[in-house]
Structures are given as C-alpha cells and as structure tokens.
Amino acid sequence: MNNSTDKAKRDSNANRKRNVNLLIKTTQEERDMIDRRMKQTGMTSLRGYILKMAIDGRVIHVELESIREMVRLLSNATNNINQVAKKCNETGNLYARDVEVLKERVEGIWGQTQVILQKLAKL
Numbered sequence: 001m002n003n004s005t006d007k008a009k010r011d012s013n014a015n016r017k018r019n020v021n022l023l024i025k026t027t028q029e030e031r032d033m034i035d036r037r038m039k040q041t042g043m044t045s046l047r048g049y050i051l052k053m054a055i056d057g058r059v060i061h062v063e064l065e066s067i068r069e070m071v072r073l074l075s076n077a078t079n080n081i082n083q084v085a086k087k088c089n090e091t092g093n094l095y096a097r098d099v100e101v102l103k104e105r106v107e108g109i110w111g112q113t114q115v116i117l118q119k120l121a122k123l
Contacts, residue, residue, distance in 0.1 A: 066119065070112045077105035
C-alpha cells in the first residue's frame with residue numbers, strides 16, 4: 001500500500017464508532033465451550049456474543065415457542081369474545097355456555113403465563 005492508502009485507512013478507522021481492536025487468544029477447548037454456549041443462546045454472531053457477554057455478563061435466550069403459544073391462545077380468546085359480543089348484541093342474551101368457553105380460554109392463557117413465568121424465574 002502507498003502512504004495515501006494507509007492514511008485513508010487510518011482516517012476511516014478513526015471515524016468508525018468502534019475503532020478499538022480487542023484481541024484474545026483461547027485454547028481449542030475454550031473456543032469449543034464458547035461456541036457451545038453461543039449456540040445455546042441462539043446468537044449467530046461470535047462478535048455480538050462476546051461483546052454482549054463482556055458488557056452484560058450473560059445472554060438470556062427466550063424460548064419463543066412458549067410466547068407463540070400464548071399469542072395463539074390470546075388470539076383464540078379474543079375471537080371468542082368477539083363472537084359472544086356479536087351474538088349478545090344480536091339477541092340481547094348472554095348464554096352460560098358462551099361464558100364457560102371464555103373462562104376456559106382465559107384459564108388456558110393463565111396456564112401458559114405460568115409456564116413462561118416459571119421459565120423466566122429459572123434465569
């Protein structure tokens with residue numbers, strides 16, 4: 001490289017937000033452990049994982065399947081509530097069976113909430 005290219009590269013690095021290099025050496029065993037732990041978090045960027053661990057001390061991986069199930073249950077419950085409200089507005093009556101179905105949906109949501117809270121408490 002010529003002097004103008006070197007200067008341009010230095011100037012470019014100086015303007016970057018993250019312009020300080022950090023180099024660490026590990027054994028292969030340590031690297032394998034880092035890779036395993038990174039995989040457990042669901043992160044795919046080694047740089048992001050190491051930076052997060054160095055700053056925050058840990059990475060919390062949220063299992064989205066529990067959240068997806070809760071969203072599904074909430075969607076079902078809101079659909080049921082809309083159906084009951086429509087029927088009630090049309091007929092002027094609120095049926096005991098409709099109320100029971102809504103109670104069952106809400107209990108399912110609370111059950112899923114407990115599952116999520118228990119998992120979060122283990123973190």
